[in-house]
Amino acid sequence: MTPSSENPQDRRAGILATTTELFLSHGFAGTSMATLARAVGMQKASLYHHFTSKEDLFIACVTEGYEATVRALDALRADPTLSDAQRVRATMEELYRINLETSVGRMAPLISEVAQVIPSVAQAFHSGFITRQYAIVTGMIEDGIARGSFDAVDPLGMQHLIFGPIITLSLSREMTAQFPDRDTLYPVARIRASHIDLILRLLTGRAVT
Amino acid sequence: MTPSSENPQDRRAGILATTTELFLSHGFAGTSMATLARAVGMQKASLYHHFTSKEDLFIACVTEGYEATVRALDALRADPTLSDAQRVRATMEELYRINLETSVGRMAPLISEVAQVIPSVAQAFHSGFITRQYAIVTGMIEDGIARGSFDAVDPLGMQHLIFGPIITLSLSREMTAQFPDRDTLYPVARIRASHIDLILRLLTGRAVT
DNA sequence: TTCCAACAACCGACCGTTCGGTAGGATAAT
DNA sequence: ATTATCCTACCGAACGGTCGGTTGTTGGAA
Numbered sequence: 001m002t003p004s005s006e007n008p009q010d011r012r013a014g015i016l017a018t019t020t021e022l023f024l025s026h027g028f029a030g031t032s033m034a035t036l037a038r039a040v041g042m043q044k045a046s047l048y049h050h051f052t053s054k055e056d057l058f059i060a061c062v063t064e065g066y067e068a069t070v071r072a073l074d075a076l077r078a079d080p081t082l083s084d085a086q087r088v089r090a091t092m093e094e095l096y097r098i099n100l101e102t103s104v105g106r107m108a109p110l111i112s113e114v115a116q117v118i119p120s121v122a123q124a125f126h127s128g129f130i131t132r133q134y135a136i137v138t139g140m141i142e143d144g145i146a147r148g149s150f151d152a153v154d155p156l157g158m159q160h161l162i163f164g165p166i167i168t169l170s171l172s173r174e175m176t177a178q179f180p181d182r183d184t185l186y187p188v189a190r191i192r193a194s195h196i197d198l199i200l201r202l203l204t205g206r207a208v209t
Numbered sequence: 210m211t212p213s214s215e216n217p218q219d220r221r222a223g224i225l226a227t228t229t230e231l232f233l234s235h236g237f238a239g240t241s242m243a244t245l246a247r248a249v250g251m252q253k254a255s256l257y258h259h260f261t262s263k264e265d266l267f268i269a270c271v272t273e274g275y276e277a278t279v280r281a282l283d284a285l286r287a288d289p290t291l292s293d294a295q296r297v298r299a300t301m302e303e304l305y306r307i308n309l310e311t312s313v314g315r316m317a318p319l320i321s322e323v324a325q326v327i328p329s330v331a332q333a334f335h336s337g338f339i340t341r342q343y344a345i346v347t348g349m350i351e352d353g354i355a356r357g358s359f360d361a362v363d364p365l366g367m368q369h370l371i372f373g374p375i376i377t378l379s380l381s382r383e384m385t386a387q388f389p390d391r392d393t394l395y396p397v398a399r400i401r402a403s404h405i406d407l408i409l410r411l412l413t414g415r416a417v418t
Numbered sequence: 419t420t421c422c423a424a425c426a427a428c429c430g431a432c433c434g435t436t437c438g439g440t441a442g443g444a445t446a447a448t
Numbered sequence: 449a450t451t452a453t454c455c456t457a458c459c460g461a462a463c464g465g466t467c468g469g470t471t472g473t474t475g476g477a478a
Contacts, residue, residue, distance in 0.1 A: 011427095027322040029239035033464060045466080046428045054464065109318035112384040113236040122384055130381075157403030165373030171380065175321040176335060178328055194366025202407060242438060254440075255454045263438065 013064075015040045015050060020061040020103045024174070028058055028114045059121050062111065066104045066129040073098075073136045084149035085204055087140060089196055092162060095133070096192050099170045104129065106170055134159055141203070150203040158202070165195050222273075224249050224259060229270040229312045233383070237267055237323045268330050271320065275313045275338040282307075282345045293358035294413055296349060298405055301371060304342070305401050308379045313338065315379055343368055350412070359412040367411070374404050 019036045033054055037047040051057040076082075076091050099105035107125065115122035138159050144150035169186060176182045228245045242263055246256040260266035285291075285300050308314035316334065324331035347368050353359035378395060385391045 025325055027236055027238055029236055030322065030326070032462075034462085042427090043429050044464085045430080048465070049427060108380055108384060109321050112318050112380060112386075113239065113322060115384055115386060116234055117239070119387055123388075126385060126388075153407070154403045156400065157407050160374040160378065160400055160404060161370060161407055164375070164377040165369040167380070168373040168376040169369065171317055171321060171376065172339075175317060175324055175331055177321075177324060179332070179335075191365065191369055194363045195369060198362070198366050198370055198411060202411060241436075243436085251453090252455055253438085254456085257439070258453065 012050065015047075016061050016064060017103070019057060023058065023061060023110060024103060024106055025177075028054075028110065028117075033057075055118055058114065058118070059124070062104070062107060062121055062125050063128065065102075066125075069098045069102060069104060070129065070132050070136075073133065077136050077140050084140075084144035084147060085200055088144070088200065088203065091137060091140060092166075092196050092199065093192070095137075095163070095166050096188070099166050100173065100188060106174060108167060109171060109174065134163065137162055144203065151205050153202060158199070161202070162199060165191070221259065224256075225270050225273060226312070228266060229316075232267065232270060232319060233312060233315055234386075237319065237326075242266075264327055267323070267327070268333070271313070271316060271330055271334050272337065274311070275334075278307045278311060278313060279338070279341050279345075282342065286345050286349050293349075293353035293356060294409055297353070297409065297412065300346060300349060301375075301405050301408065302401070304346075304372070304375050305397070308375050309382065309397060315383060317376060318380060318383065343372065346371055353412065360414050362411060367408075370411070371408060374400070 018040045019031075022031050022036060022039055033047060034044045036057070037044040040047070047057075051060065072094055073091060076087060076094060079087065079090075082090060108130075111122050111125045138155045141150060141153070141155050141158050145152055145155075169188070169191060172186050173182060173188075176185060179185065227249045228240075231240050231245055231248055242256060243253045245266070246253040249256070256266075260269065281303060282300060285296060285303060288296065288299075291299060317339075320331050320334045347364045350359060350362070350364050350367050354361055354364075378397070378400060381395050382391060382397075385394060388394065
């Protein structure tokens with residue numbers, strides 16, 4: 001039959017994008033290969049032509065795609081045109097975007113589901129995505145403290161104070177995805193603004209930049 | 210065969226405790242009724258004698274058990290022997306216990322997995338557990354502000370700053386449950402102490418009680 | 419330019435296994 | 449004798465995965 005469309009690189013990316021959405025909404029065990037194949041417009045056997053197993057497909061969904069997000073954060077950390085407070089603000093806005101709007105950012109609950117069955121994917125996700133995000137932000141705060149821009153706060157505590165509300169907000173919105181009043185329960189813009197304000201207040205002692 | 214043991218109330222609670230652990234570690238779709246039955250020491254058909262369906266069993270796991278946890282928080286809020294700062298500190302310590310050590314506190318990722326398939330359970334969990342936790346803490350902060358004990362911070366922002374790191378820590382520890390260095394990556398006692406300290410600093414302006 | 423082997427992509431049909439759930443009988447306490 | 453509890457045995461459906469075979473594309477030899 002026809003190669004269906006476009007170039008093979010885009011095809012693979014398209015399959016991953018579609019299947020990732022289904023994994024996110026129905027879980028790993030709750031999504032069958034037949035369902036995935038139908039969603040990308042092919043038969044199950046054809047999907048097995050592209051990926052050797054369901055596990056292989058899932059690992060590809062998780063690992064491919066977070067490289068770009070981490071690079072964006074690295075760029076912010078190295079940006080010399082920003083003040084330390086501006087850098088933290090811009091980074092937090094990017095973290096909200098990554099963890100609420102990209103599929104890789106919404107994958108943490110999914111990873112915890114399969115962590116016991118496929119331990120390697122938990123390792124890869126944690127070291128490749130989570131740890132690197134943490135390191136960038138923690139380094140940013142330590143830089144600010146060293147330069148005298150920030151108060152001498154505990155970087156570990158600040159790290160959890162920055163990431164905790166963002167990741168939990170992502171999880172809360174997944175959990176309430178089909179609630180009619182989700183945006184009232186969890187208003188992203190207002191929560192983000194308040195969060196950033198409070199963090200900067202802690203870092204710079206009262207000033208809101 | 211014999212009624213196996215003890216009184217029927219404890220029996221049901223025992224079944225729920227065991228199956229909840231399995232649901233938590235392998236997900237809803239990833240845990241079969243046969244596996245659950247074997248874990249509680251009976252045959253699948255016998256488990257169906259106690260619960261009419263897998264969904265029924267799961268809903269019981271989620272809904273039964275969070276009443277006690279919410280009552281403990283209510284008691285803290287009403288305790289007149291505590292200062293406002295002490296009350297927040299004691300409440301946060303209890304929140305860490307609930308969300309890290311009790312099974313109901315670790316269920317958020319599980320709920321998000323089944324939310325699309327069983328919408329009612331997401332509704333019940335959210336209104337019966339999440340919303341009530343939030344309301345207690347938010348009310349506590351508003352009380353403190355009204356009494357002049359706390360600075361005039363945004364209660365919504367504070368709510369997310371308090372719950373976010375706790376729920377995320379719970380999720381992170383689930384995700385890294387089988388990592389050999391989990392307690393080094395996520396040292397609960399140190400994170401909790403730092404978290405409480407930073408929250409009180411925001412509320413009382415610098416003082417650490 | 420033509421031909422054809424090699425190849426990636428795809429399909430319908432099928433494999434053995436496991437799924438959630440049910441029927442009917444055995445056991446044991448009351 | 450009744451009732452609650454548990455069992456073995458079974459059902460149709462769905463699961464992950466494999467099979468042999470068909471199609472369009474491609475590139476090099478004639």
